[in-house]
Structures are given as structure tokens and as C-alpha cells.
Amino acid sequence: MELYWRLPVALQERLLSSYARRLDRRYYGGVFEEECGIIRSRNFRSPAEVEKWQLESLNRMLDAAVRRVPYYRDLLRTSHRPLHSLAELASLPRLERQRIRQHEEEFLDETLDRKELFQDKTSGSTGTPLTISWPTTPLQRFWAAFEVRVREAAGVDRNVPRAMLGGRPIVRGDTEKPPFWRYNRVWRQLYLSSYHVSVRNAPGYIAAIKESGVRWITGYGSAIAALAESATAAGVSPLPLDVVVVSGDTLQRGMRRSIEEFFRCRCYDSYGQVEGVSMGMECGEGRMHLIPEVGIVEILREDGTPCAPGEVGEMTATGLINDGMPLIRYRTGDTAALAADQRCGCGLPHPIIENLEGRVDDYLETTDGRRIGRLSTAMKRSPTIHSAQIVQDQPGHAYLLVRPGSGYRREDAVAVRDDIVERVGDVDFEIIEVAEIPKTPKGKTRLVVRLSDRSELRRDYDSILMRKAG
Numbered sequence: 460m461e462l463y464w465r466l467p468v469a470l471q472e473r474l475l476s477s478y479a480r481r482l483d484r485r486y487y488g489g490v491f492e493e494e495c496g497i498i499r500s501r502n503f504r505s506p507a508e509v510e511k512w513q514l515e516s517l518n519r520m521l522d523a524a525v526r527r528v529p530y531y532r533d534l535l536r537t538s539h540r541p542l543h544s545l546a547e548l549a550s551l552p553r554l555e556r557q558r559i560r561q562h563e564e565e566f567l568d569e570t571l572d573r574k575e576l577f578q579d580k581t582s583g584s585t586g587t588p589l590t591i592s593w594p595t596t597p598l599q600r601f602w603a604a605f606e607v608r609v610r611e612a613a614g615v616d617r618n619v620p621r622a623m624l625g626g627r628p629i630v631r632g633d634t635e636k637p638p639f640w641r642y643n644r645v646w647r648q649l650y651l652s653s654y655h656v657s658v659r660n661a662p663g664y665i666a667a668i669k670e671s672g673v674r675w676i677t678g679y680g681s682a683i684a685a686l687a688e689s690a691t692a693a694g695v696s697p698l699p700l701d702v703v704v705v706s707g708d709t710l711q712r713g714m715r716r717s718i719e720e721f722f723r724c725r726c727y728d729s730y731g732q733v734e735g736v737s738m739g740m741e742c743g744e745g746r747m748h749l750i751p752e753v754g755i756v757e758i759l760r761e762d763g764t765p766c767a768p769g770e771v772g773e774m775t776a777t778g779l780i781n782d783g784m785p786l787i788r789y790r791t792g793d794t795a796a797l798a799a800d801q802r803c804g805c806g807l808p809h810p811i812i813e814n815l816e817g818r819v820d821d822y823l824e825t826t827d828g829r830r831i832g833r834l835s836t837a838m839k840r841s842p843t844i845h846s847a848q849i850v851q852d853q854p855g856h857a858y859l860l861v862r863p864g865s866g867y868r869r870e871d872a873v874a875v876r877d878d879i880v881e882r883v884g885d886v887d888f889e890i891i892e893v894a895e896i897p898k899t900p901k902g903k904t905r906l907v908v909r910l911s912d913r914s915e916l917r918r919d920y921d922s923i924l925m926r927k928a929g
């Protein structure tokens with residue numbers, strides 16, 4: 460990275476392009492095209508057909524795990540038998556991230572050549588980082604699922620020039636002059652720094668997007684919304700694109716509106732994680748469908764029992780693609796509910812989830828030590844609130860940061876606060892109106908920040924909370 464930053468922009472771009480060329484062969488070579496064809500022609504007609512297909516894939520995965528993966532050989536040696544329904548998954552133990560950390564080697568297929576594995580790291584922003592290893596074929600099958608079920612579902616594909624607004628530090632943080640973007644010729648991708656978006660810089664960003672000829676944008680919803688809003692504030696006229704596909708943080712209502720108004724197109728939300736055990740994509744009806752090829756998702760209570768339809772719980776996922784590092788009943792840490800009504804006007808019989816809201820550790824702590832999560836529905840209560848965040852500085856005391864949207868009145872924030880207090884009980888809340896909800900160092904927006912756990916963020920929040928006090 461140090462070397463990268465010392466290079467002139469043109470060389471940085473060549474470096475990015477050659478990096479992309481290497482990834483391109485790994486992701487989109489081999490079985491990729493064939494697998495795309497298989498997924499396109501796989502036309503599930505009912506939830507029962509989805510389940511039947513997933514059950515067969517699951518049994519293949521379990522079988523491979525018991526034969527070649529030391530952790531599962533030890534765990535399931537005596538009890539392994541083919542499952543007869545997805546519900547029988549519940550007979551297997553749940554898998555904690557911490558356990559993988561302790562036994563990383565034992566989760567790998569022992570017959571694989573370690574040097575051939577592609578490795579991806581989870582960010583660790585919400586706990587311990589994890590290395591996920593992928594053999595070549597599963598990696599290509601994973602990208603095929605993404606290509607067909609996410610990009611093609613949004614009406615684009617990997618060959619349509621795109622812009623990416625992401626968390627990679629491609630431009631030094633202290634850079635004050637454009638360009639705050641780098642062009643990757645191999646993927647015809649304009650990579651824009653999410654850290655430099657501001658009203659001052661927005662006209663340059665939009666001009667760069669226009670000039671590069673990209674047709675769609677992907678990246679963090681909060682960052683793309685910030686760009687749309689900064690550009691609007693700077694007086695830049697809207698830039699019509701084909702589509703925007705966001706992922707990575709919770710897309711709050713005001714963010715979606717800003718994106719759709721500025722880019723004059725549909726904004727689709729999507730869901731995924733580095734572990735590659737589940738993936739979701741919003742359909743034309745605005746509902747989030749899970750992608751059957753990627754994994755099986757159970758929504759569970761803390762005690763491991765299944766949630767009722769509509770009840771929010773932890774997403775626990777069994778990956779169906781990566782047989783080189785099988786993760787069975789993996790606790791993703793994200794929460795959602797299975798929709799009570801699984802029928803959708805779009806016609807897809809893929810399972811539908813709702814109230815997807817980031818991490819389980821987005822909770823408030825009361826003075827008696829209770830942890831209250833699942834606060835997103837309360838925070839979505841008022842349509843005049845652009846976005847909001849709860850910041851807890853000590854048990855029993857918190858701030859509700861509110862970024863006003865159009866038509867906002869103070870009472871709207873009070874209503875949201877009262878709704879939260881009703882759920883939480885003895886937490887004292889102060890409302891602070893802010894121009895911007897602070898982001899994590901990776902550029903994402905969290906719903907709840909507990910400063911006791913995130914001391915590195917304390918300085919960012921001090922100025923906001925002090926301003927209130929002063």
C-alpha cells in the first residue's frame with residue numbers, strides 16, 4: 460500500500476487494472492459461464508421446488524464435509540446421515556465465528572492444495588476478523604450466482620461499465636485535490652473513494668462519472684446517498700443512470716429517496732457477506748428475496764429455536780457453494796425476519812426476508828444490563844426523518860441522532876424517541892439534530908453505536924455530543 464500511494468495516478472490505475480485482470484480469471488474463468496447458464500435456466504416454480512433442490516445440495520455438502528473436513532469429521536462422525544428435510548438441519552449444532560478462528564485449519568478440505576486457495580478476509584469491524592478460503596470452482600460458482608441473481612436481476616451485467624463507491628482506500632485520506640477516483644480498465648469500473656464525498660467535491664465526482672461512461676453504480680447505500688445529496692446541494696443537475704445496486708449497510712428511507720431522485724433510476728438493495736453463506740436481492744416489488752443457490756437461512760432466537768414468521772431473529776446460514784470450507788449453521792450476526800407472507804407479485808418463489816438490519820450487536824443496554832435490539836422499525840417510524848442513529852454513552856443514557864428530511868418537525872423525532880423508550884424502558888434519551896450521521900472507519904453507517912465498545916469512535920462523536928452539551 461505504501462508503494463501504491465507513492466505512484467502517480469496513471470501507474471496506480473495500471474496497478475489496479477492488472478490486479479483486476481488476475482481476479483477476473485479467478486472469478487469469471489473456468490466454470491463461471493457454464494454455471495451462469497445453469498442458474499439462468501433453473502426456474503423454480505414453487506417454494507417446495509426450492510427446498511427440494513436445496514436439500515439435495517445440502518446433503519452433498521454435508522457428505523463432502525464429513526469425508527474431507529477434519530472439523531466436521533470429528534463433529535459428525537457417529538451421527539452423520541442424510542437429512543430428509545431442511546428442518547432437520549436443526550439437529551446440527553450452530554457454528555460461532557469464534558470457533559472458526561480457533562480452528563481455522565480444521566475447517567478446510569484436507570485434500571486441497573493450500574496454495575491454490577483464494578483468501579478473503581472479513582473486516583472484523585464488529586468483532587474478530589476471519590479468513591475465508593475458496594477453491595477456484597466454488598469461487599466461480601459464487602460469482603455466477605451473484606452475476607445472474609443480483610446484476611442481471613437489476614438489468615445489468617459485469618460488462619456494463621460501472622462505478623463503485625466503496626471502502627477501499629484507493630486515495631489517501633488527507634488528499635484535498637481530485638481525482639478522488641481511479642479507473643480500472645479491465646472491469647470498466649470507476650472506483651470512487653467514499654471518504655472524500657462532500658459538497659465541495661461532488662461536482663467533480665459527478666463529472667468523472669459522466670465522463671467515464673458508466674451506466675450504473677454499486678457500493679454502500681449511505682455513501683451513494685451522500686454523493687447524491689452533496690451533488691444536489693452543490694447545484695449539480697441530476698445524472699440519469701440505468702440502475703443503482705447498494706449493499707453493505709442498512710438502506711434507510713431517506714437515502715433511497717436521495718439516490719433515486721438524483722440518478723433518476725431504481726435503487727435496489729442487496730445483502731451478502733464475505734463468508735459467502737447467504738445472499739439476498741430486492742425484487743421489482745421492493746421485497747428482499749434470498750438467493751437459493753448460495754445458502755439456506757434459518758432465522759433463530761438466541762436460544763436456537765426457530766422464530767415465527769414475522770419475528771426478528773439472527774440469520775443463521777448454511778453455505779451451499781464453498782465445499783472447500785463448509786460453514787454449516789453459521790451465525791452471521793445479522794438479524795431479519797422471514798416474511799409472514801411469502802408470496803410475491805414478482806413471481807419468484809425464493810424465500811423473502813424483511814427487517815434486515817445489520818448486526819445483532821446493534822443493541823441498547825439498560826441500567827439493569829438488558830440488551831434491547833431490533834430498533835430499526837421504531838427508527839423508520841417517521842417518513843420525515845432522513846436517517847437516524849442511536850449513540851449510547853453509558854447504560855441508561857443515549858442520544859438519538861436525527862438527520863431531518865423534508866417536512867421534518869421536532870415532534871417527529873420525539874415520536875421516534877418515545878417509541879424506542881416504550882420498547883427499552885429505563886433509558887434516558889436526548890435528541891440531537893445533525894447534518895450528517897457519522898460513519899464507521901470503513902464508511903458504513905450503523906444503527907446503534909455503543910461508545911463503551913467502540914472507544915476508537917469516541918473522538919468522532921465527542922464534537923457532536925459536546926455541541927449539544929454546550
Ligand SMILES: [Zn+2]
Binds near residue numbers: 744748803804806807
Ligand atoms: Zn419479489
